[in-house]
Amino acid sequence: MIRLYNSLTQAKEDFVPREEGKAGIYCCGPTVYNLVHIGNARPYVTFAVLRSWLRHRGYAVALVENITDVDDKIIAKASAEGRTSAEVAAEYTAAYHDDMGRLGLELRPDVEPLATETIPEIVDLCRRLVATGHAYEADGSVYFRVRSFPEYGKLSRQRIEDLEEGARVEGEPGKEDPLDFAVWKAAKPGEPAWESPWGMGRPGWHIECSAMGLRYLGAGFDVHGGGRDLIFPHHENEIAQSEAAGLPFARIWMHNGMIRSGGEKMAKSVGNIFLLREVLDRYAPPVVLTYFLTTHYRSPLEFSVDKLDEAKAAYDRLVEAVRTASFRIDHPGDGEPLRADELHAAAAAARDGFAAHMDDDLNTAAALGEVFGLARELFRYVAAADAAGAAVDADALEEAEDAIVAGLDALLIALPDSVSSARDLRAAKGEQACTTENVALPPAARLAEEARWDDLALLYVERLNCGDATYACALRDRYRGEKDWASADKVRDAIQAAGFELRDTPQGTQVVPRG
């Protein structure tokens, strides 16, 4: 049973979907007036991982993430730059897709609706609110009457009286009450505008999320997500607008913690932001994912180069474990394999532990801990086999490797291409085709078997230039066997120059692409 922390009840609850076997998630996406920063990526990643996990658990999931492409800030930017609002929105929508896309295409939401394509639904919602007395028109704008909704404040736990005290005076003379908020704004000259029963105007404040959530997921949908900072007023208002109109809104509210920089929330207004694209220029996407997921999504997360570096070291260790497993499965060694009961047991335990932690409010940090624990067992087993001069149990290694990869896969943390393609190759049980100038070459292993060392020596440099280190490895192993260190080192230099790192194992030279 999956349990999720619901901000509405401030407790973990069993996840009982509205419709059996299905789950609908709405997550607040960006207002496209600027480049996204690393903080914006946290909910994007969090809810993509939630979707991933729900799918692993057999749910058919729809993840909807809006793009707000009409808004005061966009209009202000357009006006400052002498462009149209639509041009600004288009530019930053494209940039948003570019930047988030680099995190991995499998993270993309299933639906990314635009506010400007949801105008009829928005107008409809406003009309319903006016008809039921929950909203009123003033000078072409429509305001939500906060005091008409008795449950107002149920998410943020704010009492209307308390809000009243702290409320800043809004320069909007048509309001009955300072707490009331616009659901529809009358257009000023030059602003983007659509027809409505109240004249030309545009969506106000936060109504687009109500309209899009209800449009794509329907009343009473399962999960609504976003950053903690949106609880008030954004999410509170979404609830009020929707439910006052007679449409039950989201049942479970999930909020991710803020990314901080210098101990403060990362925010454009604070000026301590790091753009996602800057971070991705320096760190690979799976490293950034690891950085996010080694902390529980509800906790605050400090941004720093040190933390990214640590995430890289952590990620590299996991990759190394998979590499080691892959290599040893292909080169198990001779003789009786070392018994692997403990490794089998560890793999099974890690799988169970991983699932249990993920079920428990998406505890990715603890789940990842299970994966690390299994990696350790895997290394330990290989080291024990080497120490005993024994072969390895390829089945056990494969089981452990699969568990690690399955965990990373569920967390959307990708393996480097070189590692996943090695796994694919093994799965296909195929031999790598070796061709030089369209002439098929025998695999290195066969040349070595037939003791054709001159051929290997002749070809290995050329093969390295094609990114194939198998000839070089076979040759170096031969030299090492003869204790011809000078020749062996010469081949090693060539391998390294071709961009590989070497690992010596009892079963010969293992190469891994550098970087």
Next chain:
RNA sequence: GGCGGCGUAGCCAAGUGGUAAGGCAAGGGUCUGCAAAACCCUCAUUCACCGGUUCGACUCCGGUCGCCGCCUCCA
């Protein structure tokens, strides 16, 4: 002032009634022709502080201190 959250080793971070996962860093050792990777050992008698409940609390209750978020656009 109101609402919410947090405080666990040098750093990061799980745990939340049964005696402290995991990662990084550091030191020592093993393996190794060299190198890399890996392994082993060490690294919180203790979970901000003070009381209380309990056979037993990091975990529950009360209080204190410190930090953060929201109350205004904000992921």
